[in-house]
Amino acid sequence: MAEYKGIKGFKVQYLDQDPVPAVAGWSAGNNMNTARYFLAGFGTQTEALAAGGIDGTSQVNATEEYNGATWASNPTGLNTARFYFTGCGTQTAGLAFGGTPPVTGATEEYDGSTWTSNPTGLNTARIELAGAGTQTAGLAFGGGPSITGATEEYDGSTWTTSPGSLNTARSGLAGCGTQTAGLAFGGTVPPVTGATEEYNGATWASNPTGLNTARRLFAGAGIQTSALAFGGDFPPVTNATEEYDGSTWTTVSSLSTARQGLGGAGADNTSALAFGGSPTTAATEEYVSYGQPNTFENVGQVWYNGTTKALKYTSQTFSSAWATGNNMNTARRILIGAGTQTAGLAFGGYDGTANTGATEEYDGNSWTSNPTGLNTVRRALAGAGTQTAALGFGGNVDPGITTATEEYDGSTWTSNPTGLNTARSDLAGCGTQTAALAFGGTIPPNSAATEEYDGSTWTSNPTGLNTARHALAAAGTQTSALGFGGYVAANTTATEEYDGSTWTSSNPLNTARNALAGCGTQTAGLAFGGNDGASTAATEQYDGTSWTNITSMSTARWGLVGVGTQPAALAAGGFATANTAATEEFTITGTPNIKTVTVS
Numbered sequence: 001m002a003e004y005k006g007i008k009g010f011k012v013q014y015l016d017q018d019p020v021p022a023v024a025g026w027s028a029g030n031n032m033n034t035a036r037y038f039l040a041g042f043g044t045q046t047e048a049l050a051a052g053g054i055d056g057t058s059q060v061n062a063t064e065e066y067n068g069a070t071w072a073s074n075p076t077g078l079n080t081a082r083f084y085f086t087g088c089g090t091q092t093a094g095l096a097f098g099g100t101p102p103v104t105g106a107t108e109e110y111d112g113s114t115w116t117s118n119p120t121g122l123n124t125a126r127i128e129l130a131g132a133g134t135q136t137a138g139l140a141f142g143g144g145p146s147i148t149g150a151t152e153e154y155d156g157s158t159w160t161t162s163p164g165s166l167n168t169a170r171s172g173l174a175g176c177g178t179q180t181a182g183l184a185f186g187g188t189v190p191p192v193t194g195a196t197e198e199y200n201g202a203t204w205a206s207n208p209t210g211l212n213t214a215r216r217l218f219a220g221a222g223i224q225t226s227a228l229a230f231g232g233d234f235p236p237v238t239n240a241t242e243e244y245d246g247s248t249w250t251t252v253s254s255l256s257t258a259r260q261g262l263g264g265a266g267a268d269n270t271s272a273l274a275f276g277g278s279p280t281t282a283a284t285e286e287y288v289s290y291g292q293p294n295t296f297e298n299v300g301q302v303w304y305n306g307t308t309k310a311l312k313y314t315s316q317t318f319s320s321a322w323a324t325g326n327n328m329n330t331a332r333r334i335l336i337g338a339g340t341q342t343a344g345l346a347f348g349g350y351d352g353t354a355n356t357g358a359t360e361e362y363d364g365n366s367w368t369s370n371p372t373g374l375n376t377v378r379r380a381l382a383g384a385g386t387q388t389a390a391l392g393f394g395g396n397v398d399p400g401i402t403t404a405t406e407e408y409d410g411s412t413w414t415s416n417p418t419g420l421n422t423a424r425s426d427l428a429g430c431g432t433q434t435a436a437l438a439f440g441g442t443i444p445p446n447s448a449a450t451e452e453y454d455g456s457t458w459t460s461n462p463t464g465l466n467t468a469r470h471a472l473a474a475a476g477t478q479t480s481a482l483g484f485g486g487y488v489a490a491n492t493t494a495t496e497e498y499d500g501s502t503w504t505s506s507n508p509l510n511t512a513r514n515a516l517a518g519c520g521t522q523t524a525g526l527a528f529g530g531n532d533g534a535s536t537a538a539t540e541q542y543d544g545t546s547w548t549n550i551t552s553m554s555t556a557r558w559g560l561v562g563v564g565t566q567p568a569a570l571a572a573g574g575f576a577t578a579n580t581a582a583t584e585e586f587t588i589t590g591t592p593n594i595k596t597v598t599v600s
Helices: 004-008
Strands: 013-015 024-029 040-043 048-051 063-066 071-074 086-089 094-097 107-110 115-118 130-133 138-141 151-154 159-161 174-177 182-185 196-199 204-207 219-223 226-230 241-244 249-252 263-268 271-275 284-289 302-305 310-316 319-325 336-339 344-347 359-362 367-370 382-385 390-393 405-408 413-416 428-431 436-439 450-453 458-461 473-476 481-484 495-498 503-506 517-520 525-528 539-542 547-550 561-564 568-572 583-589 592-596
Touching: 024 271, 040 094, 040 271, 048 094, 048 263, 048 271, 086 138, 094 130, 094 138, 130 182, 138 174, 138 182, 174 226, 182 219, 182 226, 219 271, 226 263, 226 271, 319 539, 319 568, 336 382, 336 390, 344 390, 344 561, 344 568, 382 436, 390 436, 428 473, 428 481, 436 481, 473 525, 481 517, 481 525, 517 568, 525 561, 525 568
Parallel strands: 013 302, 040 086, 040 263, 086 130, 130 174, 174 219, 219 263, 336 561, 382 428, 473 517, 517 561
Antiparallel strands: 024 284, 040 048, 048 063, 063 071, 086 094, 094 107, 107 115, 130 138, 138 151, 151 159, 174 182, 182 196, 196 204, 219 226, 226 241, 241 249, 263 271, 271 284, 302 310, 310 592, 319 583, 336 344, 344 359, 359 367, 382 390, 390 405, 405 413, 428 436, 436 450, 450 458, 473 481, 481 495, 495 503, 517 525, 525 539, 539 547, 561 568, 568 583
C-alpha cells in the first residue's frame, strides 16, 4: 500500500496539538475611538478597559471597552477627568486612582457600565504611580511629583498605607500582579531606571536583575511570575518589549508603534494589549507569545493530530495584489521616503539629468509637490519617520558623498548641523525622526557602519553589519530593525536583524538584488523591486524567520522608494527602462488557516 511519503515525498508529522502561528509578536488591532495618551488601562487582551488621558489638547474622562476585536465607547465616563493616573481590576470590576490636574488621590470603581466615586481616596495624592490587584484588593505604589515609594492597599472601600515602601522610590513606573504578589518595574528616580521589585503583601524585595531597557511612562501587564513591559521613554521614545518569568527580563519582539504614556492590559506575558500613547495615537496592538513545546505553523504543512485523531494541513487563503496608483509629479530614481500607504513622503533622487531635492506627499490617491525641497540636493540617501516628521540623511551630492541630516515637519526641511559620523551614499535607514537607524552604504568601499539618531545627534555603534554592503533595504525601528539585499561584490540575499545593539544574520532573500525597496517591521517585512541583473518586480514577505515569494509588482524597476507596512505598502518612482513616476499600492487580505482532511 502506498504511503503518503511515497506520494508526496515527505512524512506526515504526528503532533499532540495543532501548530501555532509564530513564536511571539505584536499585530495591529482596531484603533480606539479617542486618540489619547497618559491614560489608564487594565483587564485582559480580550476584555480590556481604557479610561481618561489627554486627547492632545486637554484631559478627558472617555471610557472605552475592548472585546478582542473592536473598541466601544461608554457615554458615561470617569467622574474626574484626569491623566497620569492608573488602575487595576477587570473590565466589569475596575478601579481607577490618582492622577492630575490637580494632583489627586481620587478613587473610582467601575461596574461595567458606570463609574462611582469613593469619597475616601488615596492617603498620598500622586501622579505617575503604578497599580496592581483587583477592585476589592488593590495596590498602589510609587509616583510623584514628590517622588515616593509609598505603598497603599485597598480593601474595596478604604486605602491603608503599607509599612513596606518601595526600596527604590520612583515615578513613571509600571506595575502588575496582585495585592499579595505585586510587581514594580522601571520608572525614574531620577535617572531613568530598570529596577524591579516584588511585593509579598507586606514588603518589597529588589531583584538585582532589572529591565534590559530602563524606561519611564510605559505599560505593563501580567502577574508577578509572568509579566510584560512595553513602550515608554528612556529617552527617546521606545517600542521595546520585555517578558518577565519571575526572575529575569528577556527582550522580545518590539511594538510596531514606539510610544510613551500608553495603556496596557493582559493576563500574563503570553497575551497582552497596548493602546493609545504619545505621539497622540489611537493605535492598538495585540501581543501573543507561543513558547515550547509548540510546533510553529508553515504554509503547506501536513500533520496528524493525535489528540483529535484528524489529518490536517495549512491552507494559505490570503491574497495579495499590487494596484496602480496615480503617478508622481517628478519621475526619478534612487530616491527615498517615509510614512504610510495613505500618508507617504518621497524626497531626493536623480531625475535623469541631475540630483533633485524634490519633495512630494501622497494622500492615498495623488501626489502633491512641496515647493520647498531638501536643503542638500542629493540622491541615494536614506530616510525614516512619517509624512509630517521625517528624516533624510547621507547620500550622493555629485560629486562626493555627504553626512547631511535634515528634518521635515510636514512643510519645511531643516538642516541639522550635526550630520552622520560616517559620510556615505546608498545606505539604508529606518525608525522615526527622533529614534532613527542608519546602516550600510558605500564610501567607497562598502560600509558596515551602524549609527543611531536621538533627535539631535548620531551615535556610532562599534558593532556594524555582518555583511558590509550598499544599495540595501530596511524595515523596522531603531531597536528592532531588518536589513536585506544589496551589493557586496555582487548582488546579495543577505538578511540581518538588529536588536538595538547587535546584528544577527537570518535566512536570506530568495532573489539576490540591489537598489530594492523595503518596509514593514522586523517580524513582518516586505521587499520589492530592485536590480537582479535587470529591473525586477519580485516581491517577498518576511515573517521574522524566512522570506516567501508573493505577487510581483506591475512595473519592474530598481532605485524605487517603498513605505508602509507588509499588508499595506506603497512603491513609487525608480528606473524601469527609463526613470519612472509609476506608483503602486500593495495590499494583503486574509490569513493562513488550518484545514482538516475529510472523507466523503
